[in-house]
Every structure is written in structure tokens, then in C-alpha cells.
Amino acid sequence: MTINLLNTFLLFAILIIITINLSYFCSKDANRYSVIQDERFSIFNLTRSISNWTHTSSSPLIPPYVPFRSTFVTSPKYSLAACRIQKNLSTILLNLFCFLNTPRKFSKTGNSLTVEFRNHISVETCNKTHANHIAMNTTFTTKLAIIRDPVERFLSGFVDKCIHEAEKKDYRCYGCNKDMVCVLKEQYERFKLIAEGRLLSFSYEDRHFAPMSWFCDFDSETIKNYRFLFFGETEEKQSQTIRELMNIFSVHGVDNGTISHIFQELSANRTKHSTSGSAIREKIGKEMRSDPEAMRLLHLIYENDYRIFKLQSPFIQS
Template sequence: MLNLKFSWIMAIFTIFFVFTITRKAGNSEVKVVDYIVPFVNYSKMLLTAPENQLISCLIPKSMSQLTVNIMCLLYEKQEYFKNDYSLNDTWTSQRNCLEEFKFIHPLEPIQKGTVKFAFIRDPLKRFVSFYLDKCVREKHCYDCGTNMRCVVEKVYTNLKKIQNSWHGTSELGYVEQHAAPMSWNCNFHKDIESWELIPIGSDANERTIAIERLSGLLKKQGVNQTLIEKVQEGRKSGETEHSTHASNARFEAERIIQKDPYIQNLIYFFDYLVFPFTKDFKIPFTTTQYHRINHFETLYGS
């Protein structure tokens, strides 16, 4: 099923750039700006638990700290319990596993029976998390301050440069790495269909559903029940200190996005096609062009 969807995505992606794409603005037609493309081979941060034939990928602002904590638990169980680590520990907490070559460099070729998983997050909620953490809290977003449109435009400009000239050899930009589309991560351009993609959100119910799904994968890979229960209990009990999902600032950021289709679509339009999330965005095609892309609304939602 995922292979079929991937084929449709690539077909739509091709047509998107073959045809002149326009939208109505009053009585005139205006060209739509080129959206950031999917599947640029930009960032690949893999973690492995060889004993259980598990590989995970860190996607910035998509529960990446949770991923590190879970994989460290599986990789070095004794040290995890000895030091009383928590699944809610932040990036400031020391993790010896991150210094282990075997932990951050999965063996090639990947052995038969290995399961690869990644947490994925609603693209615009992920952007809001990035914006509040890196732009508002850390003040790292260029000279934009808290001007969200400025942030989007600067991120877009830099991502556009990367997609047009990326060779995988330059240093990853701090802001761009956190804001890049999810499809730019994990070597998804090669084999996205081979990954177990687990949607996860910030509220307790969304986390619980995601962890229950992960628990099934862990059980399948022979992880003992004590460790599975540690994962289940730990993630239900708290937040990391820079979590932003319940803040007034988040509600205001989401309100701004809902009113601005430009912000909604410029960077993450294709992430909503690649990954199983839906959103109420306006399709940026005329009616004729809409029919040219083979029942776009039926496949992916409007």
C-alpha cells in the first residue's frame, strides 16, 4: 500500500513541476511560488539496538529526544537503570550511548529481519514546535525575532539553495536542520516504504497511541516485557522541559498559521502528501489542473 502511495506521490510531484501551476487572485491568475521539494538527501541520524535488530532515525522536532532515550535504553540497559535515566530527560543529560560507534552507525548491509522505525509529526505542528523553541526561546532564527513570516521566508530561501545544490558534504545548518521537511531525513529518498512510520503528537492521548504501536514493534523484535513497560510508563508520565504544546504562545502561533496559507504551504506542502497527515489547506491549482492530477482530493484529502 505504501509503495502504491509513494508512486502516486512521485507522479503528482512530477506533474506539479511539468505544468504551469496557478491560482485565482480576484479576476487574474497568479503563479504559485515553487514549494520546497520532497526527498532531498539532507540529514541522516540513525541509532541502532543490534541485539533486537532495531534501527531508528532522529527527525528534529519530531520527538527526537524521546527516540534517543528509548534507543539508549535498548542499547545499554544496565547503564540506563544504574544511572536512573528517564525517557523525559533532555538534550542536556549525558548519554554515553551517543559516543558509541556501533550505536550511531548501523551495520551495512542491514540484516534481514531488522525493523526500522521513525516517529513522525504533523508537519505544521512540528514547525510550530521548531519556531517556539529555536526562534522564540533560543532566538536563533536569523534577525527575524518572533516574526513568523520572516522566519518562513528565510528558512525557505535557505532550503531552496540546499535543494538546488546539495551534495551531502556540507555542514548542516542549525536552523535548516530543524526546519527541513521530514522527507529530507533518514534516507527516505531511497527506501521510505521500508520504514515503520509512527505518527506521534504532543498531547497525552497521541503519545499513548504512538507508544502502544511502538510497543508492538518492540515485542515483535524480542524486547523483554520489563523494558517495554519502562517505555510505556516513562513516556506517559511527563514532558521534557522545552515542551511547548500547552503554551499560550503555541496557541497564538497556530492561530497565525491558520490565517496564512502562504505559511501553511511554502515549506511543508509535500510533507502532507508523503506522510499520513491531513490538513485543511487550499489546493493551489485551478479546476482544470486539479483534474489533471488524478483525483488528488480522493487520494490525499483537500
């Protein structure tokens, strides 16, 4: 059997799997499953990307730019948009843009910029939160995305989801019972399947641990349309990020009183999901860095994020 014939057979098999998955998951809750009305997820585009990947990629690294679940917040009044990447201030971005669009209603209902979004105001009332194709939309002068060190992002998510949340929900993190290597092995296999187009339903954990380059409709061209803010792990670096964000708001015409209020609240509080600076975060981080298998799997999952966003990789390069 020639290589071309084998690839044709493989692609045909994948098409059958995709069709079965689509027929099943399209009937499920749209908020839980990732199948959406988006041409990036059409059979044509999925199979084209799968075909290209199977022909060109022999690397064990999880590839970048895989079409994934992307949500955005927008403020047409200020010509601003932002992509929300889980574990990268996504709750704060949702609240911030809601406040920019409906400041009186937001404040009247007692919402905080750093507390989980309440149901007093619907997402639809706040803004066009689930607007699509922001990466190519010329309506917004600035398109923001917040990035952070990929391993630190995973560590933050692991402590929050696999330790704190798992205390009350033992099914979190695939029932791995706080075993980081167990979680990483599961995620690596799942991410390979997603990248190959063989898994179309995304788990709660997938959404929090997926590579950053999978969000925001990023590809090698659209990524150039974003302005990135780096969220560091120290209080000093985080304060710098907040100041940079306030400067962007100022340039876009947000009034000084609003900026002052936002700056004070963000500087004084953190979200309940934040693990930065905690004792458990420090302990788990030390254990992670001393575990060769954990670091090997982190390298396989996140090395391309370090390359895409030009961040210094902690992994030894061969």
C-alpha cells in the same frame, strides 16, 4: 543561446560553487556541518540530482527527497533501528535505544528517557547511533520513523527555538525576533538553495525545520522500507503512539519489565523541548493560521510532506 546550452552553463556554474563549498566546509566541525563521507553527497550524485531537478521542476514547492543530514539509532540485539527526525521525539529515540542497549549503565548514571541526553555515557558506548544507510540495511527487521503534521511540527519548533531559546540566544532563527514570517522567508530561500545544491552547510534552524522527507535517506523506494508511527498533538493520540511503540518492542523480544518501565516513564513525562498544549503554543498557532503570508510560505515548504506521508493538508488546493 539554446535551452540545452543554457542548462549546461548553469550546471557548470553549480559544479564550481559545489567545489568551493566542499573545500571550505570539509575543514569544519563535522557535527556542525553536513558534508559527510556518503556517496549520496558525492559530486556525481549531487550534480545528477541537481540536473534532474533543474530540468523537470518548475514548481515553487520545496521538493521532497533532498539528501540531508540523517542520524539513526540502532539496537542489533532486537533487530530494531530508527531514524531521528528533529522535533519528532528525536531526543526520546536517542535515550530509548541507549537504554535498550545498555540498560544498567543508562540507569546507573541517572539518565532519564525524557531528559536531554547527558554526557555520562558517550554516544559510542550507547549504540551505533550514527550508523549510515539504515534504509537499505537488511540487518534490522524493523526500521522506524516518527512523523507528525508538518505545520504542527514547524509550530513546535518555532515556539521552542525562536521564542524560548531566542530569549537567551538572540541569534537564533536568523535574528528575526519572534517574527514567524521572517523565519519562514529565510527558510524558504535556504531550502531552495539546498535543494539546488547551492548551499551545503546546514544551520541549526535548517535541521529543525527541514521537510521530513529530507531525512532518513528517504527516496521514492527506500521510504517503503520504513514503519511509520504518527505522533499526534493531543494527549490521547500521543498515548496511542507510545502503545504502538511498546507493541513493536514486544514483538522484537524486549522483556515485559523493560517495556513497563519505558511505558510508565514516557507516559508520565515529556521532554523539555515539548510545547504541546502550552498557552504560548496555542497563541502562536492562532496567529499563524490567521496570517495569509505565513500560511502561503508553510504551503510552499511543507505541501510535499503532506503528499509523501499521505496526511491531510490544511492548504486549499488549486
